[in-house]
Amino acid sequence: MTAGIIKVGMADFNVTKHPGVLTTLGLGSCVGITLYDPLTKVCGLVHIMLPSSKAIKNNSNLAKFADTGIPLLLEEVLKLGASKSRLVSKIAGGAQMFSFSNKNDIMKIGERNVQATKEVLGELKIPIIAEDTGGNFGRTIELYSDTGILLVKTIGHGMKQI
Amino acid sequence: MGISIEELNSMQIDVLKEIGNIGAGNAATALAKMLDRKIDMNVPKVEILEFKEVAELLGGAEVPVCGIYFRVEGDISGSIMFLLPLKSSKVLANMIMLKEDESEIFDEIDQSALQEIGNILSGSYVSSLSSLTGLSIKISIPSLAIDMAGAILSVPIIQFGQVGDHVLLIETEFHEDKNDVKGFFFLIPDAESFEILLKSLGVLQ
Numbered sequence: 485m486t487a488g489i490i491k492v493g494m495a496d497f498n499v500t501k502h503p504g505v506l507t508t509l510g511l512g513s514c515v516g517i518t519l520y521d522p523l524t525k526v527c528g529l530v531h532i533m534l535p536s537s538k539a540i541k542n543n544s545n546l547a548k549f550a551d552t553g554i555p556l557l558l559e560e561v562l563k564l565g566a567s568k569s570r571l572v573s574k575i576a577g578g579a580q581m582f583s584f585s586n587k588n589d590i591m592k593i594g595e596r597n598v599q600a601t602k603e604v605l606g607e608l609k610i611p612i613i614a615e616d617t618g619g620n621f622g623r624t625i626e627l628y629s630d631t632g633i634l635l636v637k638t639i640g641h642g643m644k645q646i
Numbered sequence: 647m648g649i650s651i652e653e654l655n656s657m658q659i660d661v662l663k664e665i666g667n668i669g670a671g672n673a674a675t676a677l678a679k680m681l682d683r684k685i686d687m688n689v690p691k692v693e694i695l696e697f698k699e700v701a702e703l704l705g706g707a708e709v710p711v712c713g714i715y716f717r718v719e720g721d722i723s724g725s726i727m728f729l730l731p732l733k734s735s736k737v738l739a740n741m742i743m744l745k746e747d748e749s750e751i752f753d754e755i756d757q758s759a760l761q762e763i764g765n766i767l768s769g770s771y772v773s774s775l776s777s778l779t780g781l782s783i784k785i786s787i788p789s790l791a792i793d794m795a796g797a798i799l800s801v802p803i804i805q806f807g808q809v810g811d812h813v814l815l816i817e818t819e820f821h822e823d824k825n826d827v828k829g830f831f832f833l834i835p836d837a838e839s840f841e842i843l844l845k846s847l848g849v850l851q
Contacts, residue, residue: 494701494796494800494803495807509701509706509707509708509794509796510701510707510708510794510795510796510797510799510800511796511797511800512793512794512796512797512798512799512800512801513797513800513801513804514800514804533800533803533804533807534804534807548807579797581713581715581791581793581797581798581800581801582713582715582789582790582791582801583789593804620791621793621797622793622794622796622797622798623794623797624707624708624794639710639792639793639794
């Protein structure tokens with residue numbers, strides 16, 4: 485369990501296999517998407533910031549967007565030996581950290597990120613077997629390659645395994 | 647669409663830095679008036695940083711911080727975030743409430759005191775921006791969150807993320823007697839507004 489914790493930054497991704505652990509710290513409106521193959525114990529984690537790369541001029545960083553980050557992560561776990569038919573996904577994040585009475589698009593970015601994530605995973609036919617999304621608080625997540633368990637830590641909202 | 651931070655030339659960056667200086671100076675004066683105390687301020691540091699570097703500045707993505715967030719509307723639209731390490735938040739709340747509480751617990755009164763401080767600091771910041779540019783700019787009621795630095799920062803960073811991979815950050819340090827308060831201002835014009843802002847300052851054709 486303690487071997488090599490790999491940190492994934494914002495708009496970044498990484499992959500590993502048993503016994504590695506992948507983590508991303510302080511997810512707010514961003515969404516952390518994990519892919520896991522229970523047989524080969526290959527796993528991957530991407531930390532996306534925005535739903536779509538299409539509306540944005542500066543979109544060279546594929547890991548920043550749900551529509552490009554998830555396919556990129558898929559490609560990388562397959563390279564490491566995962567089988568697409570066995571892959572399962574868990575997602576966390578997509579909170580709304582600040583609330584305003586007049587809700588504009590930018591404030592609902594967390595919700596839009598979660599929605600886009602589900603659409604992309606749906607198109608890729610990867611089942612989402614667990615999620616911890618929404619709310620108004622931050623999350624740190626850790627994905628354990630030996631079991632596929634995703635540990636979600638918060639400040640003041642407890643800790644859970646999904 | 648708009649211009650991104652990466653495309654700015656050194657003169658444009660200098661002008662934005664200077665605005666940061668003036669705005670933070672006004673904010674410190676407003677704070678001194680509100681508390682009726684002498685407040686000293688260091689020369690603010692104005693930096694353009696990569697996303698990853700910002701959380702490190704605050705001690706890491708998991709460190710709890712206090713964020714006060716405003717929407718900006720008028721001739722330009724965007725957001726302002728005023729971010730304080732927890733210790734500094736407590737010092738400020740104590741100054742306003744005239745108490746000496748060492749804990750890291752923020753009750754409702756502490757939170758509304760911090761919102762009010764955020765309001766005054768951001769208001770004076772925006773009014774100096776408004777008088778320098780001749781633009782009419784208004785700010786919304788503040789919204790406050792105390793949570794992991796990464797989670798709070800994700801809000802302004804996502805907004806910057808639509809125009810580039812860097813953020814413009816103003817770091818200010820206030821001192822009152824032996825109390826040090828460190829605070830960070832993020833000014834985040836929406837994509838289209840960045841151009842309006844630079845044009846009104848005469849540094850973009």
